[in-house]
Amino acid sequence: MLSSFVISSCTIPSFNLLLRATFPYRVRAFAISSRLRNPTLFLPPPFKPFFATSSSFSSSSSSSSLNPLNACGSRTEDDSLVILGIETSCDDTAAAIVRSDGEILSQVVSSQADLLSRYGGVAPKMAEEAHVQVIDQVVQQALDNANLAEVDLSAVAVTIGPGLSLCLRVGVQKARRIAGKFNLPIIGIHHMEAHALVSRLIDKELQFPFLALLISGGHNLLILAHDLGHYLQLGTTIDDAIGEAYDKTARWLGLDMGKGGGPALEELAREGDPESVKFSIPMKQHKDCNFSYAGLKTQVRMAIESRNVNTDNPISAADCQDRKSRADIAASFQRVAVLHLEERCQRAIGWALNIAPSIKHLVVSGGVASNLYVRSRLDHVVTMNGLQLVCPPPNLCTDNGVMVAWTGVEHFRMGRFDPPPPADEADDFVFDLRPRWPLGEEYAEGRSEARSLRRARIHPSLTSIIQAASHQ
Numbered sequence: 001m002l003s004s005f006v007i008s009s010c011t012i013p014s015f016n017l018l019l020r021a022t023f024p025y026r027v028r029a030f031a032i033s034s035r036l037r038n039p040t041l042f043l044p045p046p047f048k049p050f051f052a053t054s055s056s057f058s059s060s061s062s063s064s065s066l067n068p069l070n071a072c073g074s075r076t077e078d079d080s081l082v083i084l085g086i087e088t089s090c091d092d093t094a095a096a097i098v099r100s101d102g103e104i105l106s107q108v109v110s111s112q113a114d115l116l117s118r119y120g121g122v123a124p125k126m127a128e129e130a131h132v133q134v135i136d137q138v139v140q141q142a143l144d145n146a147n148l149a150e151v152d153l154s155a156v157a158v159t160i161g162p163g164l165s166l167c168l169r170v171g172v173q174k175a176r177r178i179a180g181k182f183n184l185p186i187i188g189i190h191h192m193e194a195h196a197l198v199s200r201l202i203d204k205e206l207q208f209p210f211l212a213l214l215i216s217g218g219h220n221l222l223i224l225a226h227d228l229g230h231y232l233q234l235g236t237t238i239d240d241a242i243g244e245a246y247d248k249t250a251r252w253l254g255l256d257m258g259k260g261g262g263p264a265l266e267e268l269a270r271e272g273d274p275e276s277v278k279f280s281i282p283m284k285q286h287k288d289c290n291f292s293y294a295g296l297k298t299q300v301r302m303a304i305e306s307r308n309v310n311t312d313n314p315i316s317a318a319d320c321q322d323r324k325s326r327a328d329i330a331a332s333f334q335r336v337a338v339l340h341l342e343e344r345c346q347r348a349i350g351w352a353l354n355i356a357p358s359i360k361h362l363v364v365s366g367g368v369a370s371n372l373y374v375r376s377r378l379d380h381v382v383t384m385n386g387l388q389l390v391c392p393p394p395n396l397c398t399d400n401g402v403m404v405a406w407t408g409v410e411h412f413r414m415g416r417f418d419p420p421p422p423a424d425e426a427d428d429f430v431f432d433l434r435p436r437w438p439l440g441e442e443y444a445e446g447r448s449e450a451r452s453l454r455r456a457r458i459h460p461s462l463t464s465i466i467q468a469a470s471h472q
Protein backbone atom coordinates (compact mmCIF):
# COMPACT_ATOMS: atom_id res chain seq x y z
CA MET A 1 0.00 0.00 0.00
CA LEU A 2 1.70 3.15 -1.20
CA SER A 3 0.43 6.35 0.26
CA SER A 4 1.75 9.80 -0.21
CA PHE A 5 1.15 13.10 1.44
CA VAL A 6 2.26 15.99 -0.65
CA ILE A 7 2.09 18.31 2.24
CA SER A 8 0.86 15.93 4.03
CA SER A 9 22.66 -1.01 8.41
CA CYS A 10 25.18 -2.99 6.82
CA THR A 11 27.83 -0.35 7.39
CA ILE A 12 28.15 3.12 6.32
CA PRO A 13 31.89 2.68 6.51
CA SER A 14 31.99 5.45 8.98
CA PHE A 15 28.90 7.21 10.07
CA ASN A 16 31.38 9.14 12.04
CA LEU A 17 29.51 12.36 12.50
CA LEU A 18 32.18 14.30 10.72
CA LEU A 19 32.28 17.71 12.19
CA ARG A 20 34.60 19.34 9.77
CA ALA A 21 34.95 17.71 6.47
CA THR A 22 36.78 18.99 3.49
CA PHE A 23 34.55 19.21 0.48
CA PRO A 24 35.96 18.08 -2.77
CA TYR A 25 32.33 17.72 -3.78
CA ARG A 26 29.62 20.25 -4.18
CA VAL A 27 27.08 20.52 -1.40
CA ARG A 28 23.96 21.91 -2.88
CA ALA A 29 21.35 24.11 -1.47
CA PHE A 30 18.84 25.83 -3.59
CA ALA A 31 17.22 29.10 -3.10
CA ILE A 32 13.57 28.26 -2.80
CA SER A 33 11.03 30.64 -4.05
CA SER A 34 7.33 30.15 -3.81
CA ARG A 35 7.39 27.41 -6.40
CA LEU A 36 6.90 24.56 -3.98
CA ARG A 37 3.87 26.15 -2.47
CA ASN A 38 2.63 26.85 -5.95
CA PRO A 39 4.04 24.22 -8.32
CA THR A 40 2.95 26.15 -11.39
CA LEU A 41 5.57 28.77 -10.59
CA PHE A 42 8.34 26.21 -10.88
CA LEU A 43 11.57 27.29 -12.44
CA PRO A 44 14.78 25.27 -12.24
CA PRO A 45 16.39 26.31 -8.97
CA PRO A 46 19.59 28.30 -9.04
CA PHE A 47 22.11 26.04 -7.30
CA LYS A 48 24.81 27.41 -5.16
CA PRO A 49 27.41 25.67 -3.08
CA PHE A 50 26.28 25.43 0.50
CA PHE A 51 29.72 25.50 1.98
CA ALA A 52 32.07 27.71 0.05
CA THR A 53 35.24 25.66 0.10
CA SER A 54 37.37 28.62 0.98
CA SER A 55 35.42 30.07 3.84
CA SER A 56 33.48 27.56 5.83
CA PHE A 57 33.98 23.89 6.55
CA SER A 58 37.07 23.19 4.59
CA SER A 59 38.78 26.28 5.79
CA SER A 60 38.10 25.47 9.41
CA SER A 61 39.28 21.91 9.42
CA SER A 62 41.88 22.24 12.14
CA SER A 63 41.13 20.00 15.08
CA SER A 64 41.29 22.77 17.63
CA SER A 65 37.63 23.67 17.77
CA LEU A 66 35.58 20.62 17.06
CA ASN A 67 32.76 21.50 19.35
CA PRO A 68 29.89 21.52 16.88
CA LEU A 69 28.13 24.30 18.69
CA ASN A 70 31.06 26.63 18.74
CA ALA A 71 33.13 25.74 15.74
CA CYS A 72 33.21 28.77 13.54
CA GLY A 73 31.82 28.00 10.14
CA SER A 74 30.64 24.48 11.00
CA ARG A 75 27.10 25.49 11.63
CA THR A 76 24.61 26.99 9.27
CA GLU A 77 21.13 28.41 9.55
CA ASP A 78 20.76 28.11 5.78
CA ASP A 79 17.07 27.37 5.28
CA SER A 80 17.24 26.29 1.67
CA LEU A 81 18.87 22.89 2.12
CA VAL A 82 16.82 20.10 0.62
CA ILE A 83 17.23 16.70 2.22
CA LEU A 84 15.88 13.32 1.18
CA GLY A 85 15.07 11.07 4.16
CA ILE A 86 14.80 7.29 3.82
CA GLU A 87 13.37 5.00 6.50
CA THR A 88 13.30 1.18 6.37
CA SER A 89 14.12 0.15 9.94
CA CYS A 90 11.12 -2.12 10.43
CA ASP A 91 7.95 -2.61 8.43
CA ASP A 92 7.39 0.72 6.68
CA THR A 93 9.25 1.79 3.57
CA ALA A 94 9.21 5.57 3.69
CA ALA A 95 10.83 8.49 1.92
CA ALA A 96 10.32 12.22 2.18
CA ILE A 97 11.89 15.44 1.09
CA VAL A 98 12.12 18.24 3.59
CA ARG A 99 13.58 21.70 3.24
CA SER A 100 15.60 23.15 6.07
CA ASP A 101 13.03 25.89 6.70
CA GLY A 102 10.71 23.07 7.76
CA GLU A 103 8.64 22.76 4.62
CA ILE A 104 7.66 19.18 3.81
CA LEU A 105 8.01 18.91 0.05
CA SER A 106 6.80 15.34 -0.21
CA GLN A 107 6.12 12.30 1.91
CA VAL A 108 5.55 8.71 0.77
CA VAL A 109 4.97 5.63 2.92
CA SER A 110 4.51 2.05 1.82
CA SER A 111 3.25 0.02 4.74
CA GLN A 112 3.50 -3.73 5.27
CA ALA A 113 0.26 -3.90 7.25
CA ASP A 114 -1.01 -6.70 5.04
CA LEU A 115 2.07 -8.84 5.82
CA LEU A 116 1.72 -8.06 9.52
CA SER A 117 -1.88 -9.05 9.50
CA ARG A 118 -1.12 -12.31 7.66
CA TYR A 119 1.83 -13.39 9.79
CA GLY A 120 1.03 -11.75 13.12
CA GLY A 121 4.32 -9.92 13.42
CA VAL A 122 7.32 -8.70 11.48
CA ALA A 123 9.24 -11.54 9.85
CA PRO A 124 12.63 -9.97 9.01
CA LYS A 125 13.22 -11.83 5.76
CA MET A 126 9.77 -11.08 4.42
CA ALA A 127 9.96 -7.48 5.57
CA GLU A 128 13.30 -7.14 3.78
CA GLU A 129 11.81 -8.49 0.55
CA ALA A 130 8.89 -6.11 0.82
CA HIS A 131 11.28 -3.17 1.25
CA VAL A 132 13.35 -4.29 -1.74
CA GLN A 133 10.22 -4.49 -3.88
CA VAL A 134 9.09 -0.93 -3.24
CA ILE A 135 12.11 1.15 -2.23
CA ASP A 136 12.88 2.49 -5.72
CA GLN A 137 9.25 3.39 -6.33
CA VAL A 138 8.87 5.06 -2.92
CA VAL A 139 11.95 7.24 -3.39
CA GLN A 140 11.03 8.10 -6.96
CA GLN A 141 7.54 9.10 -5.91
CA ALA A 142 8.95 11.31 -3.16
CA LEU A 143 11.11 13.06 -5.77
CA ASP A 144 8.25 13.33 -8.26
CA ASN A 145 5.83 14.71 -5.71
CA ALA A 146 8.35 17.38 -4.80
CA ASN A 147 9.02 18.17 -8.47
CA LEU A 148 12.69 17.47 -7.89
CA ALA A 149 15.42 15.24 -9.25
CA GLU A 150 18.34 13.79 -7.30
CA VAL A 151 20.67 16.53 -8.52
CA ASP A 152 18.51 19.06 -6.68
CA LEU A 153 19.21 17.48 -3.29
CA SER A 154 21.66 18.88 -0.73
CA ALA A 155 22.15 15.55 1.09
CA VAL A 156 20.60 12.16 1.82
CA ALA A 157 19.62 11.10 5.35
CA VAL A 158 18.92 7.46 6.16
CA THR A 159 18.06 5.48 9.27
CA ILE A 160 21.03 3.29 10.25
CA GLY A 161 19.56 1.98 13.53
CA PRO A 162 18.09 0.78 15.74
CA GLY A 163 15.99 -1.72 13.80
CA LEU A 164 16.20 -4.95 11.86
CA SER A 165 19.53 -5.29 10.07
CA LEU A 166 18.02 -6.86 6.97
CA CYS A 167 15.55 -4.00 6.67
CA LEU A 168 17.97 -1.18 7.53
CA ARG A 169 20.27 -2.49 4.84
CA VAL A 170 17.74 -1.87 2.08
CA GLY A 171 17.38 1.80 2.95
CA VAL A 172 21.08 2.38 3.51
CA GLN A 173 21.98 0.76 0.21
CA LYS A 174 19.47 2.92 -1.64
CA ALA A 175 20.68 6.06 0.12
CA ARG A 176 24.31 5.29 -0.67
CA ARG A 177 23.56 4.58 -4.31
CA ILE A 178 21.91 7.96 -4.71
CA ALA A 179 24.56 9.76 -2.68
CA GLY A 180 27.36 8.03 -4.60
CA LYS A 181 25.90 8.66 -8.03
CA PHE A 182 25.03 12.30 -7.37
CA ASN A 183 27.98 13.13 -5.15
CA LEU A 184 25.89 14.00 -2.12
CA PRO A 185 26.82 13.97 1.57
CA ILE A 186 25.08 11.29 3.62
CA ILE A 187 23.74 11.49 7.16
CA GLY A 188 23.20 8.35 9.26
CA ILE A 189 20.12 8.76 11.45
CA HIS A 190 19.06 7.27 14.79
CA HIS A 191 15.44 6.14 14.37
CA MET A 192 14.36 7.13 17.89
CA GLU A 193 16.06 10.50 17.75
CA ALA A 194 14.10 11.10 14.55
CA HIS A 195 10.82 10.25 16.34
CA ALA A 196 11.70 12.85 18.98
CA LEU A 197 13.05 15.59 16.72
CA VAL A 198 10.20 15.63 14.23
CA SER A 199 8.34 17.52 16.96
CA ARG A 200 10.75 20.44 16.39
CA LEU A 201 9.65 20.51 12.78
CA ILE A 202 6.00 20.90 13.71
CA ASP A 203 6.52 23.15 16.72
CA LYS A 204 9.12 25.79 16.02
CA GLU A 205 8.91 26.99 19.63
CA LEU A 206 10.17 23.69 20.95
CA GLN A 207 13.63 24.31 22.37
CA PHE A 208 16.05 22.04 24.19
CA PRO A 209 15.97 20.79 26.86
CA PHE A 210 12.71 18.82 26.72
CA LEU A 211 11.38 15.51 27.94
CA ALA A 212 10.26 12.89 25.40
CA LEU A 213 8.18 9.75 25.64
CA LEU A 214 8.71 7.61 22.54
CA ILE A 215 6.19 4.81 22.19
CA SER A 216 6.01 2.44 19.25
CA GLY A 217 5.85 -1.21 18.32
CA GLY A 218 9.44 -1.87 19.29
CA HIS A 219 10.35 0.88 21.75
CA ASN A 220 9.23 2.50 24.98
CA LEU A 221 11.64 5.25 25.89
CA LEU A 222 11.64 8.18 28.26
CA ILE A 223 14.47 10.53 27.48
CA LEU A 224 15.65 13.92 28.54
CA ALA A 225 16.83 15.73 25.42
CA HIS A 226 19.48 18.16 26.67
CA ASP A 227 20.52 19.25 23.21
CA LEU A 228 20.76 18.00 19.65
CA GLY A 229 22.55 14.65 19.92
CA HIS A 230 22.73 14.81 23.72
CA TYR A 231 20.22 12.56 25.45
CA LEU A 232 19.80 11.00 28.88
CA GLN A 233 17.74 7.84 29.04
CA LEU A 234 15.39 7.97 32.02
CA GLY A 235 13.53 4.77 31.24
CA THR A 236 13.05 1.98 28.72
CA THR A 237 11.10 -1.25 28.55
CA ILE A 238 12.36 -4.31 30.34
CA ASP A 239 10.47 -6.58 27.93
CA ASP A 240 7.81 -5.53 25.37
CA ALA A 241 6.86 -2.10 24.12
CA ILE A 242 3.31 -0.78 24.41
CA GLY A 243 2.67 -1.00 20.63
CA GLU A 244 3.49 -4.71 20.71
CA ALA A 245 0.91 -5.14 23.52
CA TYR A 246 -1.72 -3.24 21.49
CA ASP A 247 -0.97 -5.35 18.41
CA LYS A 248 -1.14 -8.69 20.28
CA THR A 249 -4.31 -7.75 22.14
CA ALA A 250 -5.96 -6.65 18.90
CA ARG A 251 -5.00 -9.91 17.24
CA TRP A 252 -6.28 -12.02 20.12
CA LEU A 253 -9.57 -10.11 20.06
CA GLY A 254 -9.99 -10.98 16.38
CA LEU A 255 -9.79 -7.38 15.15
CA ASP A 256 -9.18 -6.41 11.56
CA MET A 257 -5.43 -5.81 11.47
CA GLY A 258 -5.53 -4.28 7.99
CA LYS A 259 -4.85 -0.79 9.28
CA GLY A 260 -2.75 -1.97 12.22
CA GLY A 261 -3.67 -3.46 15.58
CA GLY A 262 -3.33 -0.23 17.56
CA PRO A 263 -5.90 1.81 15.63
CA ALA A 264 -8.34 -1.14 15.56
CA LEU A 265 -8.06 -1.59 19.31
CA GLU A 266 -8.44 2.11 20.00
CA GLU A 267 -11.66 2.09 17.99
CA LEU A 268 -13.17 -0.97 19.70
CA ALA A 269 -12.20 0.33 23.15
CA ARG A 270 -14.60 3.26 22.66
CA GLU A 271 -17.50 0.79 22.91
CA GLY A 272 -16.26 -0.88 26.09
CA ASP A 273 -16.29 -0.28 29.83
CA PRO A 274 -12.68 0.45 30.88
CA GLU A 275 -13.38 -0.56 34.49
CA SER A 276 -14.93 -3.92 33.68
CA VAL A 277 -11.79 -6.06 33.74
CA LYS A 278 -9.44 -5.55 36.66
CA PHE A 279 -5.98 -5.64 35.15
CA SER A 280 -3.13 -4.65 37.42
CA ILE A 281 -0.79 -1.81 36.53
CA PRO A 282 2.70 -3.08 35.66
CA MET A 283 5.75 -2.40 37.86
CA LYS A 284 3.85 -0.53 40.57
CA GLN A 285 6.45 -1.53 43.15
CA HIS A 286 9.36 -0.26 41.04
CA LYS A 287 9.84 3.44 41.69
CA ASP A 288 11.64 4.12 38.44
CA CYS A 289 10.74 5.10 34.89
CA ASN A 290 11.08 1.75 33.18
CA PHE A 291 8.22 -0.07 31.51
CA SER A 292 6.93 -3.61 31.19
CA TYR A 293 4.09 -4.85 29.00
CA ALA A 294 4.71 -8.62 28.91
CA GLY A 295 2.73 -9.22 32.13
CA LEU A 296 -0.21 -7.15 30.92
CA LYS A 297 -0.30 -9.22 27.75
CA THR A 298 -0.55 -12.36 29.87
CA GLN A 299 -3.38 -10.82 31.90
CA VAL A 300 -5.23 -10.02 28.68
CA ARG A 301 -4.77 -13.57 27.41
CA MET A 302 -6.21 -14.94 30.64
CA ALA A 303 -9.17 -12.52 30.53
CA ILE A 304 -9.96 -13.62 26.98
CA GLU A 305 -9.87 -17.27 28.00
CA SER A 306 -11.96 -16.78 31.11
CA ARG A 307 -14.66 -14.96 29.15
CA ASN A 308 -14.74 -17.68 26.52
CA VAL A 309 -14.12 -15.26 23.69
CA ASN A 310 -13.69 -17.33 20.55
CA THR A 311 -10.55 -15.72 19.20
CA ASP A 312 -10.73 -17.73 15.98
CA ASN A 313 -13.89 -15.83 15.21
CA PRO A 314 -13.24 -12.41 13.67
CA ILE A 315 -14.96 -9.48 15.38
CA SER A 316 -17.09 -8.97 12.28
CA ALA A 317 -18.74 -12.34 12.98
CA ALA A 318 -19.20 -11.79 16.73
CA ASP A 319 -22.70 -11.51 18.19
CA CYS A 320 -23.70 -8.58 20.39
CA GLN A 321 -22.67 -10.16 23.69
CA ASP A 322 -19.36 -11.39 22.31
CA ARG A 323 -18.58 -8.00 20.83
CA LYS A 324 -19.34 -6.35 24.17
CA SER A 325 -16.96 -8.74 25.99
CA ARG A 326 -14.20 -7.94 23.51
CA ALA A 327 -14.82 -4.21 23.76
CA ASP A 328 -14.66 -4.40 27.56
CA ILE A 329 -11.32 -6.21 27.41
CA ALA A 330 -10.01 -3.70 24.86
CA ALA A 331 -11.07 -0.69 26.96
CA SER A 332 -9.73 -2.19 30.19
CA PHE A 333 -6.43 -3.08 28.54
CA GLN A 334 -6.07 0.40 27.10
CA ARG A 335 -6.86 2.07 30.42
CA VAL A 336 -4.15 0.13 32.29
CA ALA A 337 -1.61 0.25 29.47
CA VAL A 338 -1.91 4.02 29.46
CA LEU A 339 -2.02 4.33 33.26
CA HIS A 340 1.43 2.73 33.21
CA LEU A 341 2.59 5.48 30.83
CA GLU A 342 0.99 8.15 33.01
CA GLU A 343 2.72 6.94 36.17
CA ARG A 344 6.09 6.77 34.50
CA CYS A 345 5.68 10.20 32.91
CA GLN A 346 4.67 11.72 36.24
CA ARG A 347 7.87 10.42 37.84
CA ALA A 348 10.00 11.33 34.82
CA ILE A 349 8.74 14.91 34.91
CA GLY A 350 9.91 15.15 38.54
CA TRP A 351 13.32 13.75 37.65
CA ALA A 352 13.68 15.90 34.55
CA LEU A 353 12.77 19.10 36.38
CA ASN A 354 15.47 18.30 38.93
CA ILE A 355 18.10 17.69 36.29
CA ALA A 356 17.06 20.46 33.89
CA PRO A 357 14.67 22.89 35.62
CA SER A 358 14.08 24.84 32.41
CA ILE A 359 12.16 22.08 30.61
CA LYS A 360 8.73 23.18 29.47
CA HIS A 361 7.57 20.40 27.17
CA LEU A 362 6.84 16.72 27.06
CA VAL A 363 7.09 15.40 23.51
CA VAL A 364 5.11 12.23 22.84
CA SER A 365 5.89 10.51 19.57
CA GLY A 366 6.13 7.07 17.90
CA GLY A 367 3.19 5.13 16.45
CA VAL A 368 1.22 4.78 19.71
CA ALA A 369 1.27 8.56 20.15
CA SER A 370 -1.31 8.78 17.37
CA ASN A 371 -3.85 7.31 19.82
CA LEU A 372 -6.27 9.98 21.01
CA TYR A 373 -6.88 8.37 24.40
CA VAL A 374 -3.10 8.27 25.01
CA ARG A 375 -2.80 11.92 24.03
CA SER A 376 -5.63 13.11 26.23
CA ARG A 377 -4.44 11.19 29.31
CA LEU A 378 -0.87 12.41 28.92
CA ASP A 379 -2.05 15.92 28.26
CA HIS A 380 -3.72 15.81 31.66
CA VAL A 381 -0.50 14.69 33.39
CA VAL A 382 1.53 17.32 31.62
CA THR A 383 -0.89 20.15 32.34
CA MET A 384 -1.08 19.22 36.03
CA ASN A 385 2.69 19.70 36.12
CA GLY A 386 2.63 23.06 34.38
CA LEU A 387 4.22 21.73 31.19
CA GLN A 388 2.99 21.52 27.62
CA LEU A 389 2.39 18.43 25.52
CA VAL A 390 3.80 18.31 22.00
CA CYS A 391 2.51 15.52 19.75
CA PRO A 392 3.26 15.36 16.03
CA PRO A 393 0.24 14.67 13.79
CA PRO A 394 -0.50 10.92 13.46
CA ASN A 395 1.23 10.51 10.08
CA LEU A 396 4.43 11.89 11.63
CA CYS A 397 4.08 9.72 14.76
CA THR A 398 4.19 6.42 12.91
CA ASP A 399 7.36 5.62 10.98
CA ASN A 400 7.93 8.10 8.17
CA GLY A 401 10.61 9.67 6.03
CA VAL A 402 9.95 13.24 7.17
CA MET A 403 11.38 12.61 10.63
CA VAL A 404 14.52 11.16 9.06
CA ALA A 405 14.94 14.03 6.62
CA TRP A 406 14.33 16.60 9.34
CA THR A 407 16.81 14.99 11.74
CA GLY A 408 19.19 15.04 8.80
CA VAL A 409 18.61 18.78 8.49
CA GLU A 410 19.35 19.31 12.18
CA HIS A 411 22.62 17.33 12.13
CA PHE A 412 23.70 18.60 8.75
CA ARG A 413 23.44 22.16 9.99
CA MET A 414 25.87 21.20 12.73
CA GLY A 415 28.30 19.75 10.21
CA ARG A 416 27.61 16.15 11.19
CA PHE A 417 27.59 14.00 8.07
CA ASP A 418 29.75 11.79 5.92
CA PRO A 419 31.17 12.59 2.52
CA PRO A 420 29.60 10.97 -0.55
CA PRO A 421 30.30 7.25 -0.92
CA PRO A 422 32.06 6.05 -4.06
CA ALA A 423 29.79 5.89 -7.09
CA ASP A 424 30.88 2.33 -7.82
CA GLU A 425 30.39 0.78 -4.39
CA ALA A 426 30.26 -3.02 -4.59
CA ASP A 427 26.93 -4.77 -4.00
CA ASP A 428 28.44 -6.84 -1.18
CA PHE A 429 29.88 -3.82 0.59
CA VAL A 430 29.46 -4.19 4.37
CA PHE A 431 27.50 -1.28 5.72
CA ASP A 432 27.53 0.22 9.19
CA LEU A 433 24.15 -0.86 10.55
CA ARG A 434 23.30 -0.38 14.21
CA PRO A 435 20.42 -2.71 15.10
CA ARG A 436 20.91 -2.05 18.82
CA TRP A 437 21.90 1.50 19.31
CA PRO A 438 20.99 3.43 22.46
CA LEU A 439 20.21 7.11 22.16
CA GLY A 440 21.93 8.11 25.38
CA GLU A 441 23.37 6.83 28.59
CA GLU A 442 21.09 5.62 31.35
CA TYR A 443 20.27 7.99 34.19
CA ALA A 444 22.24 6.36 37.02
CA GLU A 445 19.64 7.04 39.73
CA GLY A 446 16.92 5.62 37.55
CA ARG A 447 18.30 2.14 37.05
CA SER A 448 15.63 -0.46 37.52
CA GLU A 449 15.90 -3.27 40.03
CA ALA A 450 13.70 -5.26 37.69
CA ARG A 451 16.56 -5.86 35.35
CA SER A 452 15.77 -8.10 32.54
CA LEU A 453 16.75 -5.16 30.36
CA ARG A 454 18.59 -6.46 27.38
CA ARG A 455 22.13 -5.31 27.84
CA ALA A 456 23.66 -6.33 24.55
CA ARG A 457 24.73 -3.04 23.08
CA ILE A 458 26.55 -3.46 19.89
CA HIS A 459 27.18 0.23 19.47
CA PRO A 460 28.04 3.02 21.85
CA SER A 461 25.16 5.46 22.26
CA LEU A 462 24.58 8.27 19.79
CA THR A 463 25.23 10.74 22.59
CA SER A 464 28.61 9.23 23.47
CA ILE A 465 29.70 9.20 19.83
CA ILE A 466 28.84 12.86 19.39
CA GLN A 467 30.46 13.81 22.67
CA ALA A 468 33.63 11.91 21.80
CA ALA A 469 33.74 13.60 18.39
CA SER A 470 33.27 17.05 19.83
CA HIS A 471 36.06 16.57 22.38
CA GLN A 472 38.58 15.37 19.84
Ligand code: ADP
Pocket: 090, 091, 215, 216, 217, 218, 219, 242, 243, 244, 246, 247, 260, 261, 262, 263, 266, 366, 367, 368, 369, 370, 371, 372, 397, 398, 399
Ligand atom coordinates in the same frame (compact mmCIF):
# COMPACT_ATOMS: atom_id res chain seq x y z
P1 ADP B 1 8.01 0.98 14.90
O1 ADP B 1 7.61 0.30 16.14
O2 ADP B 1 8.36 0.09 13.80
O3 ADP B 1 9.02 2.06 15.09
P2 ADP B 1 5.86 2.93 14.55
O4 ADP B 1 6.58 4.02 15.23
O5 ADP B 1 5.28 3.19 13.21
O6 ADP B 1 6.73 1.64 14.29
O7 ADP B 1 4.74 2.40 15.53
C1 ADP B 1 3.94 1.32 15.17
C2 ADP B 1 3.16 0.90 16.38
O8 ADP B 1 2.24 1.94 16.75
C3 ADP B 1 2.35 -0.35 16.16
O9 ADP B 1 2.52 -1.19 17.27
C4 ADP B 1 0.92 0.17 16.07
O10 ADP B 1 -0.05 -0.74 16.50
C5 ADP B 1 0.98 1.34 17.02
N1 ADP B 1 -0.09 2.29 16.76
C6 ADP B 1 -0.32 2.99 15.65
N2 ADP B 1 -1.47 3.71 15.78
C7 ADP B 1 -1.96 3.43 17.01
C8 ADP B 1 -3.11 3.83 17.75
N3 ADP B 1 -4.00 4.66 17.23
N4 ADP B 1 -3.27 3.33 19.00
C9 ADP B 1 -2.36 2.50 19.54
N5 ADP B 1 -1.28 2.06 18.89
C10 ADP B 1 -1.07 2.53 17.65
Ligand code: MG
Pocket: 191, 195, 216, 217, 366, 367, 398, 399
Ligand atom coordinates in the same frame (compact mmCIF):
# COMPACT_ATOMS: atom_id res chain seq x y z
MG1 MG C 1 9.08 3.85 14.89
